[in-house]
Amino acid sequence: MKHPERAAGSVAKAFKYGLKGISGYLEPAERDLLRGLLDDVISMLEQDVRENEDPLAALIGLDMDVKQPSDRALLRLLPNVMKDDDGGSLEFRQLTERSVRENKIGALKAAALGLDKDDLVLTPEDATRWSMALNDVRLVLAERLDIRDEADAEHIHSMQDWSQAEDVESYLALVYNFTTWLQESLVQAMMAARQAKS
Amino acid sequence: MSPSVAYGTDIDERTKAAEQSSTDVLTAPDIPWNLVIWNDPVNLMSYVSFVFQSYFGYSESKAHKLMMEVHKKGRSIVAHGSKEQVEQHAVAMHGFGLWATVEKAASGNETPGKGGRQRG
Numbered sequence: 001m002k003h004p005e006r007a008a009g010s011v012a013k014a015f016k017y018g019l020k021g022i023s024g025y026l027e028p029a030e031r032d033l034l035r036g037l038l039d040d041v042i043s044m045l046e047q048d049v050r051e052n053e054d055p056l057a058a059l060i061g062l063d064m065d066v067k068q069p070s071d072r073a074l075l076r077l078l079p080n081v082m083k084d085d086d087g088g089s090l091e092f093r094q095l096t097e098r099s100v101r102e103n104k105i106g107a108l109k110a111a112a113l114g115l116d117k118d119d120l121v122l123t124p125e126d127a128t129r130w131s132m133a134l135n136d137v138r139l140v141l142a143e144r145l146d147i148r149d150e151a152d153a154e155h156i157h158s159m160q161d162w163s164q165a166e167d168v169e170s171y172l173a174l175v176y177n178f179t180t181w182l183q184e185s186l187v188q189a190m191m192a193a194r195q196a197k198s
Numbered sequence: 199m200s201p202s203v204a205y206g207t208d209i210d211e212r213t214k215a216a217e218q219s220s221t222d223v224l225t226a227p228d229i230p231w232n233l234v235i236w237n238d239p240v241n242l243m244s245y246v247s248f249v250f251q252s253y254f255g256y257s258e259s260k261a262h263k264l265m266m267e268v269h270k271k272g273r274s275i276v277a278h279g280s281k282e283q284v285e286q287h288a289v290a291m292h293g294f295g296l297w298a299t300v301e302k303a304a305s306g307n308e309t310p311g312k313g314g315r316q317r318g
Contacts, residue, residue, distance in 0.1 A: 103293045135295035142240040153239040187244040
């Protein structure tokens with residue numbers, strides 16, 4: 001797991017907890033960036049409606065044709081539920097994967113929608129959806145960046161200077177660090193909100 | 199196996215049938231299952247701890263302890279119950295983006311949140 005320091009050079013104000021609840025501010029360019037990332041993950045998770053699909057099965061959330069995702073990033077978002085039991089994991093997918101996808105898409109869309117307003121003021125429910133959405137974005141970026149262990153994560157984390165963004169990998173690394181910093185500040189604000197309530 | 203009307207074989211068959219049915223009875227929901235959270239280099243420590251608090255209702259210190267166990271030992275059993283219960287938790291954890299699996303509890307299993315086995 002990661003324990004990030006504040007990202008240097010980022011112009012976004014961190015999320016904070018105050019009288020209005022949890023609020024934050026992002027520059028227009030940062031909103032556009034984030035919106036693009038959220039949309040990417042949404043389209044990864046959205047499935048084409050299959051022909052000849054049993055409408056009743058679809059209605060109650062079953063998906064008997066589901067397979068283990070071949071894309072690593074998608075597999076990280078929708079992992080196997082049993083370590084050494086592919087059959088059991090597949091059965092679980094048939095029963096649950098559709099609803100997990102739908103929940104994730106819901107959170108990602110809610111966050112994307114929230115970006116349309118100038119000031120980000122989040123209810124506790126909004127904040128939870130935002131933290132889930134940012135986490136999914138980070139999981140996908142981390143797969144694209146091939147972050148496999150803590151050493152990889154440290155290496156990526158050391159890239160904080162936007163003037164270093166000279167290729168796709170370094171650009172992705174900076175984007176990853178930005179979303180990490182954003183999520184960390186959001187979670188800190190959520191913790192503060194939780195403590196204030198109790 | 200050869201079909202036989204011999205007395206001894208019949209007893210064997212009956213015993214086997216009894217064993218089978220007792221196994222069936224012991225499958226769900228009596229056998230306890232564990233919900234396991236695995237370490238990964240992406241999820242934030244603060245986020246994992248927050249999820250443990252907000253979803254399971256664990257205290258800050260218990261959530262922190264379980265999170266540190268995931269971080270240091272690579273995995274931690276964070277809840278247990280019937281297969282259906284831990285599967286429900288796993289769906290929620292996957293929703294949060296945590297890497298969760300379910301497994302049958304071994305005999306003499308670890309108890310979530312209880313100390314004593316911190317250092318592996």
